[in-house]
Amino acid sequence: MVFDKKLPSVGRLQRRIRLSGEGSAKDVHLISIAGNSTYESGDWLAIFPQNPPNQVERLAKLLTGADCDQLSRNFTILSVHRRLAQWIFENVARKDARDQLGEWLSGDFTTLARGYVVADVLEQFASLPLAAEDLLANLKPLQPRLYSIASAPEVNSNTIELIVASALYKGPTGKYYEGAASSFLNKYLPIGGEVRINVTKTHFKLSADPQMDVIFIGPGTGIAPFRGFLQHRNFLLSRNIQLGRCWLFFGDQHRATDYILEEELAIYQKAGALSRLELAFSRDQDHKIYVQDRIWENCDEIWQWIVGGAHIYVCGTAMPMARDVSDTFVRIANTCGNLSEEGAKNYMQTLQKSRRYLQDIY
Ligand SMILES: Cc1cc2nc3c(=O)[nH]c(=O)nc-3n(C[C@H](O)[C@H](O)[C@H](O)COP(=O)(O)OP(=O)(O)OC[C@H]3O[C@@H](n4cnc5c(N)ncnc54)[C@H](O)[C@@H]3O)c2cc1C
Numbered sequence: 001m002v003f004d005k006k007l008p009s010v011g012r013l014q015r016r017i018r019l020s021g022e023g024s025a026k027d028v029h030l031i032s033i034a035g036n037s038t039y040e041s042g043d044w045l046a047i048f049p050q051n052p053p054n055q056v057e058r059l060a061k062l063l064t065g066a067d068c069d070q071l072s073r074n075f076t077i078l079s080v081h082r083r084l085a086q087w088i089f090e091n092v093a094r095k096d097a098r099d100q101l102g103e104w105l106s107g108d109f110t111t112l113a114r115g116y117v118v119a120d121v122l123e124q125f126a127s128l129p130l131a132a133e134d135l136l137a138n139l140k141p142l143q144p145r146l147y148s149i150a151s152a153p154e155v156n157s158n159t160i161e162l163i164v165a166s167a168l169y170k171g172p173t174g175k176y177y178e179g180a181a182s183s184f185l186n187k188y189l190p191i192g193g194e195v196r197i198n199v200t201k202t203h204f205k206l207s208a209d210p211q212m213d214v215i216f217i218g219p220g221t222g223i224a225p226f227r228g229f230l231q232h233r234n235f236l237l238s239r240n241i242q243l244g245r246c247w248l249f250f251g252d253q254h255r256a257t258d259y260i261l262e263e264e265l266a267i268y269q270k271a272g273a274l275s276r277l278e279l280a281f282s283r284d285q286d287h288k289i290y291v292q293d294r295i296w297e298n299c300d301e302i303w304q305w306i307v308g309g310a311h312i313y314v315c316g317t318a319m320p321m322a323r324d325v326s327d328t329f330v331r332i333a334n335t336c337g338n339l340s341e342e343g344a345k346n347y348m349q350t351l352q353k354s355r356r357y358l359q360d361i362y
């Protein structure tokens with residue numbers, strides 16, 4: 001991954017549209033950022049986030065001399081690393097809490113500290129208040145987060161769009177905590193507000209030959225780069241360029257609330273940019289149905305596409321989704337392609353090496 005953290009450019013939030021329907025367990029938004037960055041569909045956008053205001057204020061109250069703007073922009077406050085816990089233990093731990101913190105440090109620290117934010121550990125273990133400068137010297141810098149770009153520059157060269165799912169997890173006290181970048185984009189950044197961004201080039205690109213067949217697999221937010229690719233294909237069609245076929249596998253929890261981009265996909269289908277669409281809604285029946293189940297149901301045809309030279313693209317969570325999808329393709333090569341188990345694995349590896357099986361996974 002190559003992005004220069006020192007040289008982010010400034011974008012502005014132009015539009016935020018909630019894609020998840022009412023009653024969804026998820027909170028997914030289409031985020032449009034206006035700026036001058038040059039990009040291609042398939043690239044990533046690094047977002048330099050700000051911490052959620054409630055967590056910044058909570059932490060500032062435990063400190064003397066805190067600068068909220070600095071806490072918001074520059075420091076990791078939503079997770080706790082070992083060096084910080086060690087510093088608390090050695091310098092500012094309360095007597096009654098030292099033993100428990102010592103157990104954390106001598107035990108499986110990562111597991112014990114999972115879900116804790118910096119304010120939680122200070123409240124639990126430290127003599128308060130602390131001088132802000134002492135604490136800040138022991139916090140990690142706030143890192144940019146990557147998002148798969150969900151637009152094509154041919155549609156609007158001054159806008160980059162993302163599809164962002166809000167991260168929300170239960171902290172140790174039972175309260176829900178928001179992730180920094182997803183809450184910044186989906187909730188706190190006002191329309192017109194500034195966001196520091198950086199385009200990161202990737203190899204997740206459509207084949208230079210538009211007549212090549214393509215298979216897209218993107219459940220959940222994994223659909224993001226395929227929206228960009230479909231916009232690109234639609235643009236090529238508008239220039240009368242002939243295209244190969246395109247088969248998209250998408251899924252999420254419930255059709256009624258999580259079928260994001262339904263209307264847009266119908267437009268691409270009507271125009272011919274999208275030839276086939278297979279849907280897998282995992283929680284609409286008493287057993288889970290995932291994208292790889294739909295791939296397997298169509299295994300003979302999928303194999304024919306692969307033999308015919310189709311390029312395969314997978315985007316979304318690495319574990320377990322992308323692994324299970326990859327295993328399904330091995331199974332298809334084994335069953336429909338009549339290859340031995342080892343031969344099927346080798347075949348898939350060859351597809352990966354020759355960039356006919358590309359993954360954008362996280
Ligand atoms: C190449 C790439 C492309 C990506 N594309 C997209 C995309 O298109 N759309 C998208 O929505 N996301 C995408 N992501 C994920 C995205 O980068 C962020 O990781 C995601 O939005 C969460 O970031 P956050 O800042 O909101 O949460 P964070 O601030 O990173 O989370 C806060 C802290 O919470 C803790 N935490 C998180 N989850 C839990 C949990 N379940 N239990 C306990 N503690 C937890 C962790 O310690 C973490 O440090 C992509 C990632 C990569 C690497």
Ligand SMILES: NC(=O)c1ccc[n+]([C@@H]2O[C@H](COP(=O)([O-])OP(=O)(O)OC[C@H]3O[C@@H](n4cnc5c(N)ncnc54)[C@H](OP(=O)(O)O)[C@@H]3O)[C@@H](O)[C@H]2O)c1
Nearest residue numbers: 165166167168219220221222251252253282290320321324
């Ligand atoms: N904590 C939160 O509130 C929250 C909210 C949104 C996203 N996230 C996290 O953000 C990341 C991206 O989320 P996302 O919205 O892109 O998608 P996602 O939440 O990972 O799910 C998208 C779809 O993929 C299904 N799925 C689960 N396991 C699978 C597998 N092994 N193979 C194929 N499909 C599988 C899901 O089904 P099931 O869920 O029914 O199993 C769902 O239908 C994930 O890491 C997710 O955990 C967290």
